[in-house]
Structures are given as structure tokens and as C-alpha cells.
Amino acid sequence: MKSILGRGVAWLAHPVIAAPIFVGALLALHHFDTRWAFVPFLVTIMAALTSVLFLLSRRLVFSAYVAVTIVVLIGAMSEAKFQLKGFSLHVFDLAFTGLDASALQFLAGSYFHLLAAGLAALAAVSVFFVILFKGDRVIRSPWWLKTGVTGAAVGAAIIAYPHRPGEPSYTHYISGYNASSFFVSLGDLHLPFGQITLVDVVEAAPAKGRMTNDVACGDMTARPDVFFVLSESHTDPANFPQVAIPDATSKVFQSDDGKVHPMYVETFGGGTWVTNFSVMTGLSGSDFGWQSPYVTQMMESRVRASFPELLARCGYRTVAIMPMDFSFVNEGAFLKSLGFLDVIDYQAMAPKDHFVRDRFYFDVAEKLIREHRRTDSRPLFLALQTMFPHGPYDRSLVDEAELPPEPRYAADAEANEYLRRIAVSKRDFQAFLKEREAVPGGSGSVVLEYGDHQATATKSYLPQGENGLNIFADLHSLAYRTYFSVHGYGRTIDMKPLSLPMDVGFLSASLIEAAGLPTSPMFRSLAELRDACGGRYHECRDRDKVDAHLKQRSDAGLLRLY
Structure with missing residues (x-):
């Protein structure tokens, strides 16, 4: 059984098979993100995920395929959210939408066929990766080497992000850059949870005049x-x-x-x-x-x-x-x-x-x-x-x-x-x-x-x-x-x-x-x-x-x- 699994892993690792799969993933990511400028950034994200998974599992083929799949699936989820709400996937969705039972119930009821298809695909992918994990061989390498490669990959992802100076923070999420939005949003984790981003704008604004909380109700007998x-x-x-x-x-x-x-x-x-x-x-x-x-x-x-x-x-x-x-x-x-x-x-x-x-x-x-x-x-x-x-x-x-x-x-x-x-x-x-x-x-x-x-x-x-x-x-x-x-x-x-x-x-x-x-x-x-x-x-x-x-x-x- 192990020999069969091993041959299957070797088959997946062969360039003739791996290259078309990788190219197909890049095309899918371009479709979700709409601009080629973000594809190099997403490639470095896949490399960073691969290195992290390899650090934990010591299985290279398994790590690479899981990393590519995660990035493509997140892009598909972001695409679905963008179509529904006009705003791409953000890491804070895990806390806001992910814990909103009524929102999840509505989405599940309204888009049940999509949810069922997604869960079925996820189950099939999970089974595939369990088999791939068992069949992939363990590669032993020094921890310092794996850690260094992981750090370099994460650094490369940060450098590769095609940020435009002066571009408002919301632009990325309303523009349909769905494959990269979730990973870009990780940069917002430096904020204390619940801090309002508008604070910085208000603090920097000069004080001009004073506003009171009075009301002018007009003729109280003629209110429509x-x-x-x-x-x-x-x-x-x-x-x-x-x-x-x-x-x-x-x-x-x-x-x-x-x-x-x-x-x-x-x-x-x-x-x-x-x-x-x-x-x-x-x-x-x-x-x-x-x-x-x-x-x-x-x-x-x-x-x-x-x-x-x-x-x-x-x-x-x-x-x-x-x-x-x-x-x-x-x-x-x-x-x-x-x-x-x-x-x-x-x-x-x-x-x-x-x-x-x-x-x-x-x-x-x-x-x-x-x-x-x-x-x-x-x-x-x-x-x-x-x-x-x-x-x-x-x-x-x-x-x-x-x-x-x-x-x-x-x-x-x-x-x-x-x-x-x-x-x-x-x-x-x-x-x-x-x-x-x-x-x-x-x-x-x-x-x-x-x-x-x-x-x-x-x-x-x-x-x-x-x-x-x-x-x-x-x-x-x-x-x-x-x-x-x-x-x-x-x-x-x-x-x-x-x-x-x-x-x-x-x-x-x-x-x-x-x-x-x-x-x-x-x-x-x-x-x-x-x-x-x-x-x-x-x-x-x-x-x-x-x-x-x-x-x-x-x-x-x-x-x-x-």
C-alpha cells in the first residue's frame, strides 16, 4: 500500500503533472484578483505557506499542494463574499460574520446549493490530503534551515505586495481583488480589536468651530x-x-x-x-x-x-x-x-x-x-x-x-x-x-x-x-x-x-x-x-x-x- 501511495506522490511531484496544476492555480487566482500585479504576491504567499507547513509536517509535496489549495480556496470564498456583499474577505470576518448566527443562517438558506457543493468539494479535498500526507516521504533537514526559509518566504510576501502609496485602505476590498484581500487584511491585526480607524483622521483634523446637541423642532402642531x-x-x-x-x-x-x-x-x-x-x-x-x-x-x-x-x-x-x-x-x-x-x-x-x-x-x-x-x-x-x-x-x-x-x-x-x-x-x-x-x-x-x-x-x-x-x-x-x-x-x-x-x-x-x-x-x-x-x-x-x-x-x- 505504501508503495502505491509513494508512486502516486511521485507522480504528483513530477514537473509534467505539477506544472500544469500550478499554472491552472495561477490562472484561477488571476480570475479572482482581476490583476496580474497581485499574482507574484500570491506566489510568495503560497511559498510562505508551503514553508510553514513543511516546518510542521516535514513533507514537501504535501505542503506545496495544501498551500496552493488554501490560497485558491480563500480566493473562491472571497469571490463569493464579494458577489454577496460587495466587499472582499477580511480576516476580521472570522469574528464578525463568522460568529453571526443569523447571517450564517440566511446565507446557508439562500445559497444552500453553493454551500452544499462547497462542503462536498472540501470533504473530497480533505480526503485527498490525508492520503497525500500518508504517502509523502519525510524529509529531514536542520530546524534552522527550515526556519530561515520560512522567514525569508514571509519577508518576500511582504515585499511583493504591490502597494500604491496614498491608496485608501478600503480600496483593496471594494475593487474585487479577491484572491489577495484576506492576506492583505492580516496587516490590520496590528490594531487593537475594536479600535475605530477613523480616529486618526479626526485626531489630525484642526478644530474649527463648535457644535452643540440642540434641536429645533419647529411648529410642534404641524409635524408630518x-x-x-x-x-x-x-x-x-x-x-x-x-x-x-x-x-x-x-x-x-x-x-x-x-x-x-x-x-x-x-x-x-x-x-x-x-x-x-x-x-x-x-x-x-x-x-x-x-x-x-x-x-x-x-x-x-x-x-x-x-x-x-x-x-x-x-x-x-x-x-x-x-x-x-x-x-x-x-x-x-x-x-x-x-x-x-x-x-x-x-x-x-x-x-x-x-x-x-x-x-x-x-x-x-x-x-x-x-x-x-x-x-x-x-x-x-x-x-x-x-x-x-x-x-x-x-x-x-x-x-x-x-x-x-x-x-x-x-x-x-x-x-x-x-x-x-x-x-x-x-x-x-x-x-x-x-x-x-x-x-x-x-x-x-x-x-x-x-x-x-x-x-x-x-x-x-x-x-x-x-x-x-x-x-x-x-x-x-x-x-x-x-x-x-x-x-x-x-x-x-x-x-x-x-x-x-x-x-x-x-x-x-x-x-x-x-x-x-x-x-x-x-x-x-x-x-x-x-x-x-x-x-x-x-x-x-x-x-x-x-x-x-x-x-x-x-x-x-x-x-x-x-
């Missing part, structure tokens, strides 16, 4: 009900000339002025909570660098003077409806810390699954609105998240009685399914608007709807970056362009503050101006920053103004980063 609708995975289909969408659906993207207003978010394909974070807090997720996907965990109870807190201080009842579990990415607890008095989650609503039509959530909202207006004299702020257009798109969720399969909206099957879900979702939203028009409430109603990120289903329709640049590295590329719409019922909306294409962090401050809602020094400062920066937040051309604003919030105790 306020409704935020976060439209999951929505974007304006007009951005993609490759698809067709009925005029009736396109019109639902428009505000009261008959225009579609563009907005730029900071995540693609997933990471809804990052967009919601910016809307509610008036902060940029990208300002947190590689910590952007974890802001709901890291910033709980660290943000004051948020939009829900502002309205709560002015006598509003504040309620959030979220289609996920309260514990999902810690969003429920985070929203409570911002000033939401009630958070109604997946468990409380008990839908049949996560992919019910949006009208399910609107029906929950309608019941709450009727009951509130019957029993409570306070104005209502209700923030509702939808879910129906969320991926995956490999199965049809649209009832053909509701929407016939023809005509097709897109040639690509997944894009077509996505757009069909969008069409149905817009019908449900339109029904919600008709209810607000029919019963606006004593002081009227204001409805803000916004798309939180684009879907992976239309990724192939995005143009390539200019001059070879990755489109995901540009926060103002089409990949991050969504929209918002504003509607007033029994309430006049001044669309001027909303006319500028803006980053998501300015949305609430702009609505406050447009609808005459309660305000505060913090939101007035945000509106001034929006105008000074031409609607750009993280990438403001006069970045000192952004840093000064953050410094003021920190000094006033409204942004706790320590």
Missing part, C-alpha cells in the same frame, strides 16, 4: 409623519441601455417633480446595512476604511444626534421594520442605539421565508400606521426595509399571474429575473404611496424611498473602468449609482436641496431642508458640507471640510470613536 423606504437592491434600470423596462415601472423611480434623482452609495451587490448606516447617521461608510462592512457592530452606541434620535427628541414615535433577524450583523441593536424606540424584525413578522413580496412588509406597515393613528397622538417616523429583489436570481419568484413571462426585460436570465422582481416591487411601493395619498394624516406625510445598492445580476452591464482602472475602485462610477425619490402628501416639498446628485450620507440632511422637518446644528452642518463638496462626502475635493465636520461631532460628544 415621515416614512423611509429602503428598496433592497434597487437601482434605476435607465442606467443600463441593455435592458428594457415598462414606462409604468420607470415612473415609480421618479419624485414629485417628475425626475429620477441619482444618489451614490458605498457598497455593491450587498451590504445593505452600510447604506442604512449612512442614511441614519449622516456618516460615510468609506470613511471607516476596511471597517466599513462592520460599522453596525463597531459603532453601536457611539453615534448621537442621528436622524431617528432627532425626531424622537421632537416627540416622534420612531419604528424600524427590518426583514432580517434583530441580531443580523447587529443591525437591530445598532438601530435601537440610534434612537428607534421599536424594531420589528423577521421573527416578529414571521413571513414564510425571506423572499416574500414587498407587499408583506408594506401590509405590516399599514397595520402599524392605522393602529398608531388610532391610539397615539405623536407623529410617526417609520423606516421600512424591503427584500424581494435580493439575490440569488437562479429561481423565479414572480407569479406569472401577476407578471407574464413575456416580454423579457433582459437577455440574461438572472438579470431578467431581477428586473421582474423590481417591476413587482415597484407595484407594491406604488400601492403604499396611494395609501399615503388617500390618508396623509393630520399634518401630512413625507415619503423618502432610496435604493441601497445595485444587484450582482446587472454587474455584466457595467462599463469597464477607464485606463484599465477597476470600476469598483471609483465611488462615483456607475457601479455605485442608485437613486432616491421624495413624495409629499398634504405637505409641500422644496426640491431644490435635493437637486444635486449626492452621496448617501447627505440624504437625511437634504430631506430635512426639503420637507421642513425638525433639524439640529449637526444636520445644518451636513447640508453646508454637501454644498461645499458638490454632493461628495468621502471623496470631497476639499477633504479638510469633511474632517473638520467630523472633528466637531467628535468634540461635541456626538461621535464617540474611542
Whole structure:
């Protein structure tokens, strides 16, 4: 038996066999990382892993094959995460996502076929490596030699990383460099766990002016009900000339002025909570660098003077409806810390699954609105998240009685399914608007709807970056362009503050101006920053103004980063 295993190992070690396998691994890594510049770095990573494994096992062929497999598998896992959340794999995922039971349950339920295939492949690979370990011969060499080779390989990996001076830390993770992201993220382990990266920016900013935590509630007898609708995975289909969408659906993207207003978010394909974070807090997720996907965990109870807190201080009842579990990415607890008095989650609503039509959530909202207006004299702020257009798109969720399969909206099957879900979702939203028009409430109603990120289903329709640049590295590329719409019922909306294409962090401050809602020094400062920066937040051309604003919030105790 040993002789058979030995011959098998020798066969795997032969250059005729090993060379094509290695080349195939490099091609896979290039596919996951998109740029050849990172492949030499990944080769040194494989060499470092091989040397570490050899140091422990004293089996060279086994160590080399395991190292190559680990790097390729990590690249595949990062690719999967990037497709789902728009952010590549980071070492801190082991603590944040890896310990989030509700997130893991959702991913397992939504992508069970991928999970099953991955586990089956992992089991087969594990069996193969057990056999390879037993068949490989032990090579004895001095410990100092093996240790020196390991140190040299690790040093080579550090040197080989193609770092670009001045490149923001988040760029690597939003650019789709999926094979290398996990290994690059190991450099973040020097930070104490939980330290906010934005601290350095705020500390370096000069103190300019003073901010207080006052509120200006306005006429307490004329406060409208306020409704935020976060439209999951929505974007304006007009951005993609490759698809067709009925005029009736396109019109639902428009505000009261008959225009579609563009907005730029900071995540693609997933990471809804990052967009919601910016809307509610008036902060940029990208300002947190590689910590952007974890802001709901890291910033709980660290943000004051948020939009829900502002309205709560002015006598509003504040309620959030979220289609996920309260514990999902810690969003429920985070929203409570911002000033939401009630958070109604997946468990409380008990839908049949996560992919019910949006009208399910609107029906929950309608019941709450009727009951509130019957029993409570306070104005209502209700923030509702939808879910129906969320991926995956490999199965049809649209009832053909509701929407016939023809005509097709897109040639690509997944894009077509996505757009069909969008069409149905817009019908449900339109029904919600008709209810607000029919019963606006004593002081009227204001409805803000916004798309939180684009879907992976239309990724192939995005143009390539200019001059070879990755489109995901540009926060103002089409990949991050969504929209918002504003509607007033029994309430006049001044669309001027909303006319500028803006980053998501300015949305609430702009609505406050447009609808005459309660305000505060913090939101007035945000509106001034929006105008000074031409609607750009993280990438403001006069970045000192952004840093000064953050410094003021920190000094006033409204942004706790320590």
C-alpha cells in the first residue's frame, strides 16, 4: 500500500503533472484578483505557506499542494463574499460574520446549493490530503534551515505586495481583488480589536468651530409623519441601455417633480446595512476604511444626534421594520442605539421565508400606521426595509399571474429575473404611496424611498473602468449609482436641496431642508458640507471640510470613536 501511495506522490511531484496544476492555480487566482500585479504576491504567499507547513509536517509535496489549495480556496470564498456583499474577505470576518448566527443562517438558506457543493468539494479535498500526507516521504533537514526559509518566504510576501502609496485602505476590498484581500487584511491585526480607524483622521483634523446637541423642532402642531423606504437592491434600470423596462415601472423611480434623482452609495451587490448606516447617521461608510462592512457592530452606541434620535427628541414615535433577524450583523441593536424606540424584525413578522413580496412588509406597515393613528397622538417616523429583489436570481419568484413571462426585460436570465422582481416591487411601493395619498394624516406625510445598492445580476452591464482602472475602485462610477425619490402628501416639498446628485450620507440632511422637518446644528452642518463638496462626502475635493465636520461631532460628544 505504501508503495502505491509513494508512486502516486511521485507522480504528483513530477514537473509534467505539477506544472500544469500550478499554472491552472495561477490562472484561477488571476480570475479572482482581476490583476496580474497581485499574482507574484500570491506566489510568495503560497511559498510562505508551503514553508510553514513543511516546518510542521516535514513533507514537501504535501505542503506545496495544501498551500496552493488554501490560497485558491480563500480566493473562491472571497469571490463569493464579494458577489454577496460587495466587499472582499477580511480576516476580521472570522469574528464578525463568522460568529453571526443569523447571517450564517440566511446565507446557508439562500445559497444552500453553493454551500452544499462547497462542503462536498472540501470533504473530497480533505480526503485527498490525508492520503497525500500518508504517502509523502519525510524529509529531514536542520530546524534552522527550515526556519530561515520560512522567514525569508514571509519577508518576500511582504515585499511583493504591490502597494500604491496614498491608496485608501478600503480600496483593496471594494475593487474585487479577491484572491489577495484576506492576506492583505492580516496587516490590520496590528490594531487593537475594536479600535475605530477613523480616529486618526479626526485626531489630525484642526478644530474649527463648535457644535452643540440642540434641536429645533419647529411648529410642534404641524409635524408630518415621515416614512423611509429602503428598496433592497434597487437601482434605476435607465442606467443600463441593455435592458428594457415598462414606462409604468420607470415612473415609480421618479419624485414629485417628475425626475429620477441619482444618489451614490458605498457598497455593491450587498451590504445593505452600510447604506442604512449612512442614511441614519449622516456618516460615510468609506470613511471607516476596511471597517466599513462592520460599522453596525463597531459603532453601536457611539453615534448621537442621528436622524431617528432627532425626531424622537421632537416627540416622534420612531419604528424600524427590518426583514432580517434583530441580531443580523447587529443591525437591530445598532438601530435601537440610534434612537428607534421599536424594531420589528423577521421573527416578529414571521413571513414564510425571506423572499416574500414587498407587499408583506408594506401590509405590516399599514397595520402599524392605522393602529398608531388610532391610539397615539405623536407623529410617526417609520423606516421600512424591503427584500424581494435580493439575490440569488437562479429561481423565479414572480407569479406569472401577476407578471407574464413575456416580454423579457433582459437577455440574461438572472438579470431578467431581477428586473421582474423590481417591476413587482415597484407595484407594491406604488400601492403604499396611494395609501399615503388617500390618508396623509393630520399634518401630512413625507415619503423618502432610496435604493441601497445595485444587484450582482446587472454587474455584466457595467462599463469597464477607464485606463484599465477597476470600476469598483471609483465611488462615483456607475457601479455605485442608485437613486432616491421624495413624495409629499398634504405637505409641500422644496426640491431644490435635493437637486444635486449626492452621496448617501447627505440624504437625511437634504430631506430635512426639503420637507421642513425638525433639524439640529449637526444636520445644518451636513447640508453646508454637501454644498461645499458638490454632493461628495468621502471623496470631497476639499477633504479638510469633511474632517473638520467630523472633528466637531467628535468634540461635541456626538461621535464617540474611542
